[in-house]
Amino acid sequence: MKIAVALLHLIFATTWLGTDFYFNFVVTSKLRTLEPSILGDVTTSLRRVTTPLLAVSAVLTIVTGVLMMAQLHAKHPGTFSSTRWGTSLLIGAVFSLLVLVLAVAVDQPTSRKLGRLVESFKGRAATAEEAVEMSRLSERSILTGRVATMLLLVALATMAVARYS
Numbered sequence: 001m002k003i004a005v006a007l008l009h010l011i012f013a014t015t016w017l018g019t020d021f022y023f024n025f026v027v028t029s030k031l032r033t034l035e036p037s038i039l040g041d042v043t044t045s046l047r048r049v050t051t052p053l054l055a056v057s058a059v060l061t062i063v064t065g066v067l068m069m070a071q072l073h074a075k076h077p078g079t080f081s082s083t084r085w086g087t088s089l090l091i092g093a094v095f096s097l098l099v100l101v102l103a104v105a106v107d108q109p110t111s112r113k114l115g116r117l118v119e120s121f122k123g124r125a126a127t128a129e130e131a132v133e134m135s136r137l138s139e140r141s142i143l144t145g146r147v148a149t150m151l152l153l154v155a156l157a158t159m160a161v162a163r164y165s
Helices: 002-031 036-075 084-120 128-164
Strands: none
Touching: 002 036, 002 128, 036 084, 036 128, 084 128
16 A cells, blocks of 8 residues: 555656646746737646646645655654654645645736636737736746746655655
8 A cells, every 4th residue: 555655655756847847947938928819828728737737636636745754753652743854845845735735826826817718819919018928927927837847846855855854
């Protein structure tokens, strides 16, 4: 059971970080080259696939991580949290949770605003004001995504080296 939980944790964590990294550093660079009228449709289409994948991977990574932490606490009652290993795992968990907070508190509302804006000028060219607002929201979303990726990389690093602390 312990191995199955650890394996699931690794699979979902890899999916979460890999998808997040690919979308935020590879795909968004290419999206910036698209015309605003095309950009909205492509971004909406991509988010329909990546958002559920990221959400499911994040939740399952955190759930399996909590199960593994509970197993470690049961094996080392009262002392595990005070070790460097336990502290390192806890830091990784906090950074992972920060990514979820960032996604829900910043990226989700930004994406909704961007989607409504794109819908508002469907079938016509965006006005100068709409283009500026779309650019501002897009940049916020890109920055949020890249910060999230960096937080996930810190979580990965702290958890990967935890055992050697």
